[in-house]
Amino acid sequence: xxxxxxxxxxxxxxxxxxxxxxxxxxxxxxIASVVAMVxxxxxxxxxILDQIRELGTNNIIINAKKPPAEQNVKKTEENSTFxxxxxxxxxxxxxxxxxxxxxxxxxxxxxxxxxxxxxxVEAKIHGVTPAYFQRLNLHAVRGRVIxxxxxxxxxxxxxxxxxxxxxxxxxxxxxxxxxxxxxxYYRVIGVLPDFQLDNPDRSILGLDDRSLEIYVPFETVVDRxxxxxxxxxxxxYEESRTELHQIVCTVENESEVPAAARGIQxxxxxxxxxxxxxxxVPIELLQSRERTQAxxxxxxxxxxxxxxxxxxxxxxxxxxxxxxxxxxxxxxxxALGASQGDVTLQFLIETVMLTLVGGALGVLLGVIGAMxxxxxxxxxxxxxxxxxxxxxxxxxLTGIVFxxxxxxxxxxxxxxxxxxxx
Amino acid sequence: xxxxxxxxxxxLVLELRAITKTYGSDAHPVPVxxxxxxxxxxxxxxxxxxxSGSGKSTLLNILGCLDRPTSGAYLLVSEDVSQLDxxxxxxxRKTRIGFVFQSFQLVPHLTVEENVELPLFYARVPRKVRRxxxxxxxxxxxxxxxxxxxxxxxxxxECQRTAVARALISEPALxxxxxxxxxxxxxxxxxxxxxxxxxxxxxxxxxxxxHDQGVAAVAERRxxxxxxxxxxxxxxxxxxNLEAACSTN
Numbered sequence: 001x002x003x004x005x006x007x008x009x010x011x012x013x014x015x016x017x018x019x020x021x022x023x024x025x026x027x028x029x030x031i032a033s034v035v036a037m038v039x040x041x042x043x044x045x046x047x048i049l050d051q052i053r054e055l056g057t058n059n060i061i062i063n064a065k066k067p068p069a070e071q072n073v074k075k076t077e078e079n080s081t082f083x084x085x086x087x088x089x090x091x092x093x094x095x096x097x098x099x100x101x102x103x104x105x106x107x108x109x110x111x112x113x114x115x116x117x118x119x120x121v122e123a124k125i126h127g128v129t130p131a132y133f134q135r136l137n138l139h140a141v142r143g144r145v146i147x148x149x150x151x152x153x154x155x156x157x158x159x160x161x162x163x164x165x166x167x168x169x170x171x172x173x174x175x176x177x178x179x180x181x182x183x184x185y186y187r188v189i190g191v192l193p194d195f196q197l198d199n200p201d202r203s204i205l206g207l208d209d210r211s212l213e214i215y216v217p218f219e220t221v222v223d224r225x226x227x228x229x230x231x232x233x234x235x236x237y238e239e240s241r242t243e244l245h246q247i248v249c250t251v252e253n254e255s256e257v258p259a260a261a262r263g264i265q266x267x268x269x270x271x272x273x274x275x276x277x278x279x280x281v282p283i284e285l286l287q288s289r290e291r292t293q294a295x296x297x298x299x300x301x302x303x304x305x306x307x308x309x310x311x312x313x314x315x316x317x318x319x320x321x322x323x324x325x326x327x328x329x330x331x332x333x334x335a336l337g338a339s340q341g342d343v344t345l346q347f348l349i350e351t352v353m354l355t356l357v358g359g360a361l362g363v364l365l366g367v368i369g370a371m372x373x374x375x376x377x378x379x380x381x382x383x384x385x386x387x388x389x390x391x392x393x394x395x396x397l398t399g400i401v402f403x404x405x406x407x408x409x410x411x412x413x414x415x416x417x418x419x420x421x422x
Numbered sequence: 423x424x425x426x427x428x429x430x431x432x433x434l435v436l437e438l439r440a441i442t443k444t445y446g447s448d449a450h451p452v453p454v455x456x457x458x459x460x461x462x463x464x465x466x467x468x469x470x471x472x473x474s475g476s477g478k479s480t481l482l483n484i485l486g487c488l489d490r491p492t493s494g495a496y497l498l499v500s501e502d503v504s505q506l507d508x509x510x511x512x513x514x515r516k517t518r519i520g521f522v523f524q525s526f527q528l529v530p531h532l533t534v535e536e537n538v539e540l541p542l543f544y545a546r547v548p549r550k551v552r553r554x555x556x557x558x559x560x561x562x563x564x565x566x567x568x569x570x571x572x573x574x575x576x577x578x579x580e581c582q583r584t585a586v587a588r589a590l591i592s593e594p595a596l597x598x599x600x601x602x603x604x605x606x607x608x609x610x611x612x613x614x615x616x617x618x619x620x621x622x623x624x625x626x627x628x629x630x631x632x633h634d635q636g637v638a639a640v641a642e643r644r645x646x647x648x649x650x651x652x653x654x655x656x657x658x659x660x661x662x663n664l665e666a667a668c669s670t671n
Contacts, residue, residue, distance in 0.1 A: 001546055015531055332527045335488060336588070337516020337544040339509050415488045419527065 024358030026311025035366025127221025143190035331418025351403025359395025472647030520589030
């Protein structure tokens, strides 16, 4: 009985294809825009969350920051080297004073030319200890990461992001490759996967994914390249010295992160007269991101509600017209024994089918829309099953809400009058 | 034959007692039926004739449970249906009454078999059973070759045969026909009247409204309506025993 009513309703809708389509259009677009927004938003959200998690929710990351130029004049006459950034002393202080800190890992960065034959590109060399890979949860897809032996031997080995191999246009076994960094060769011992996403979000988080990242044992970098860096800036030579560019601090529990972060801020404030560092707390980024998401989650239903209201009124209008148009049919059905309930159900199911099919089309269109957005922005849309189920239930509900009145009107008709209707 | 009294041994299919129907507001009442008494026995073929405005359509609507009388009692198969609510009335329509209309009243977007099956659909009869019975019924009215046709592909006679098949499919106690030949040419009219006579021989109880005297002549009994009342003396026939019995009630 019920499925026959559904079949009948669909047949009725198909009899007026264009009219049905136009009627459902409001719902189609309403649902489509919501699905597109939700899935794109969800995609962007997951991408950012993944990146934040990549930094580790138990981690606090301190980055050296070059202070503004006007503060650079503070260099001494005899020594024109401009010092800034994090130091070994900072590292020691953090390790010793703060009880929450499980470990603090130093990083020293150097920018160096990476040579491919006669072609060169600028690569970012991270001098890191074996613990770095562990703390940031980095695993080699090929080969291995840097170990203690490499540190002791100060070996000329490196771990690269797979993007580097791509840039080198190297198709052979990566573990047999020697990369020329500056004037020296480094043997590739491991390959790390690329960052999951290559998109503008990374720069929002202060992560530069555009450069080619190469990891070399900390001691090797310090030994071979030193702490001092010379640059030509606006025609004048400038030398700067930075001991550490990054310190990755790890605490045992996420709950200790805020306290540890405050401790770190306090220590650094004591030893640095200028603000030449920056503390990044991934979990705080995560929280602020979630607050943004909450706003988005609030706005979305409002937009969806308005579009469904508009769509629903369109449906109400057409169903009222349809009921009038089919007055005679209603009279016939009533004469043959249909109760008011039967007539109500028939029209209600018809409206619900209309909105449900509209909703399904909307979901489809929304997914296509999200894919188009993906092409334009690199955000990978995530179609969550709950979004689809919710969209369809809302379509259904819209049908019931806006179909009830026309259906009741059909049911309340006087059968005698209805049969006489022309 | 007109004027033949139903045998007292026959069961009554319907009985009307002092039925009135008034339209309009309380301030300006428009009485259409002014006290109709009528009894129809099982297997009878009754023709109701009368000028337009005499109240015969209103009477038929009440007989068909499409409308409720303002006052009076209507016993259909000895159940008083005069004051039932919509749900009960719908139930009575689909189980006890078959309608044949002047303008056929087929649902235009349903096929012939689907139209015929409609009363069974509302009686929640399973699809397979419905199909079997509709095919049997269409065979009975001579439309076996038209199952899948749409009403607009049929001739007027075929439409009315479909309507008759539909009216009979739920094996109703009463077949009501409202000018069933009104929209047909004389040849097709004869065919349809032939069909009704055939049904009468098969013991269907038929009440038919017509203003075609020729059509009315084939009925077993003729009742004339005049000004909202049954005009018993109009065609010279004495009131039947039953009518007499009812009116003295």
